[in-house]
Amino acid sequence: MGRKIVVIGSGAAGMTAASAARETDNEAQVTLFTEEEHIAYSPCAIPFVLEGKIKDFPSIVMHDPDFYKKNRNILVRTETPVTSIDGDSKTLSLFDGEIVKYDSLILATGGKVFVPPIEGTNLPGVFPVRTISDGISIKEAMKDAKCAVVAGAGVIGLEMAIALKRAGLDVTVIEMFSQVIPRICDQDIAEMVKVYCESLGIRFILGTPIGSLCGENKISHVMAGDEKILCDMVIMATGVRANLDLPNSLGLDISPLGAVRVSATLQPYKRGRLVPSIYLAGDVISCESAAVPGPTMSQLGSTAVRQGRVAGINAAGGYATFPPVLSPWISQIGDMQIAGTGISSGLAAYYGLDVVSGHASGSTRARYYPGGKSLMVKLIADRETHRIIGAQMAGGEDLNGRINWISAAILKDVTAEEFVTSFENAYCPPTSMVKDVVNIAAEDLVKRWKN
Ligand SMILES: Cc1cc2nc3c(=O)[nH]c(=O)nc-3n(C[C@H](O)[C@H](O)[C@H](O)COP(=O)(O)OP(=O)(O)OC[C@H]3O[C@@H](n4cnc5c(N)ncnc54)[C@H](O)[C@@H]3O)c2cc1C
Structure with a gap:
């Protein structure tokens, strides 16, 4: 046996x-x-x-x-x-x-799903999003709904907001922090995502925790600060x-x-x-x-x-170990991709680290190659050791390979200077500029110690 x-x-x-x-x-x-x-x-x-x-x-x-x-x-x-x-x-x-x-x-x-201890979270029309069964219930509710509130502006909240908006609902996202994607993304990159979502008609209430979820037999509105937001459904994307x-x-x-x-x-x-x-x-x-x-x-x-x-x-009696992680992440928010790895400047400050960041923007393809999308890259390094410890980017396509490339560098303890000179990448015009936006951000990072 x-x-x-x-x-x-x-x-x-x-x-x-x-x-x-x-x-x-x-x-x-x-x-x-x-x-x-x-x-x-x-x-x-x-x-x-x-x-x-x-x-x-x-x-x-x-x-x-x-x-x-x-x-x-x-x-x-x-x-x-x-x-x-x-x-x-x-x-x-x-x-x-x-x-x-x-x-x-x-x-x-x-x-x-973390459900904050507020009134009304068990009202019909309030949904967590975690399992297929949750998804099926949400899809059913969307058929009759005209307006929705998404509680939480992390990546899951934003992906849900896009889904509801594209299904024709009026969508308001409420977030207790003062920016979207607050835990893992810096304000500058987060702002680009927010502006993009707003261009699609999604409304944001930031820096305001939800006070209560209200309704008689079903959700009818949400209170956030002094504001009353009418809604037919609420998605709880308030963390895990x-x-x-x-x-x-x-x-x-x-x-x-x-x-x-x-x-x-x-x-x-x-x-x-x-x-x-x-x-x-x-x-x-x-x-x-x-x-x-x-x-x-x-x-x-x-x-x-x-x-x-x-x-x-x-x-099963074998032997394997799990190493420390950078947790690279990526999200598709409508037609925009956003990705990150390692730690953000905000988290670095929390850890008491003094960091320097380099930025660059450009195209996902050679400038002359049709169909390129805009791309913004931010690299974060430890001021003292010059070691790269994080990155974030936002753009129209192909962020996956770029964030994985930087993650590999961080795991090798690569400094900003080493990244510029030694960290190779593949190139052809339909996939990147000959000097990729990531390389340009690394060059910008290196200059920060010279200025
Ligand atoms: C909407 C959404 C979008 C996401 N997007 C991304 C993404 O783009 N990229 C990414 O990397 N991650 C994403 N994630 C996160 C990712 O899905 C989770 O990190 C991952 O599913 C965790 O897997 P898990 O097996 O640890 O847990 P789970 O998937 O939560 O599985 C836990 C299992 O345990 C079972 N269970 C619990 N208690 C018991 C019990 N007592 N008895 C029997 N069974 C039990 C549950 O039924 C379930 O099957 C997303 C998550 C959500 C909800």
Whole structure:
């Protein structure tokens, strides 16, 4: 009888972990439990289904439980919440009282939408956005709605605002901070995104927390400061918190950022001591930052997949470690892309770092090549060591490769000067200028120490 590996969670982290465990140990019994009806889909696609860029929700589901059974010999049990775990007897209890034994356990229970403690959040017409089921409910509500409020101007809030606007609704975005994308983006880049969204008719109320959500039997308006905003629906895009229900019941150590603290092997600690046979991955954990010393949250699908692989390998008796992260991110906001990596100037100030930034703007293609889109790049370096520690950019196309290129440089501890002279990139006229806007921003950065 093979090792019993149990995975809890069918998001990016859990599905990847189950597959990696199977690849590592062909004899193991791999079972995955999830509360959800749908598995193996990317929540990142929800705004684009609602925007009409993707045909429908079934299109974003990659595989069903039958696929995993037939092709990977993984048993997936949907709509089966795990209610508790007993680490001593290595058992877990399911919602119906069934007890399941494990040899290795992978907790990939993800995150929950943070709902601020204000009045009216449970009124009909108020929606979190996290799962396909949320997406289906939102799509249904959009059919009759004329105006919507999006609470929170992070990237998910903005992607949702675009989707609602393009479906013909009047949209107001309310944000407690004084800029959009407040946690990870600097004001100068954020302002470009806001101006673009405003050009599409989206209205912003910034620097004002939502006071309450109001209505008799259904949402009718939102109060923000002194303003009353009429609406037929509200999208709560107010942030994500690690889902700590099961980790807390096991007494696992929680990092100062409010997620499970793990080792490089993705094992948790209990009162400072490593817990054997349990591994975690995805939005439920904090990890080490590669930009600054200390922990960070990297609640991204791309991170969840890489962590899931490490957790799956280790749970199956292999050995892998998860390194510090920069958390490169990218978002498509209408026809505009915005991306970042490492830390922003705002976060650097929070960490007490003195930084210098270089800027450049230009085209995504050679100036003479038709169809080029505008591109603005900002590079951030530590003033003392000249090491690049962050970047942000906004433009019309192809930001992915550029932000990945800079991320690779940051992970190599490259200075601004080294980036200009040594950090290679590919070129042809339809894909960039011969000196890319990123190179020009790096040259501008180098000049900052000379002035
Ligand atoms: C609208 C939206 C857009 C996004 N866009 C991007 C993007 O463009 N790029 C990007 O990198 N990231 C994006 N993200 C973030 C990304 O989707 C998440 O970081 C990623 O899905 C986290 O994966 P996870 O497996 O850790 O958690 P989740 O996907 O949250 O999965 C957790 C799973 O655990 C299950 N579960 C929890 N508790 C129990 C229990 N007790 N019993 C059984 N099952 C349980 C849940 O049912 C769920 O299946 C987006 C997220 C959203 C919501």
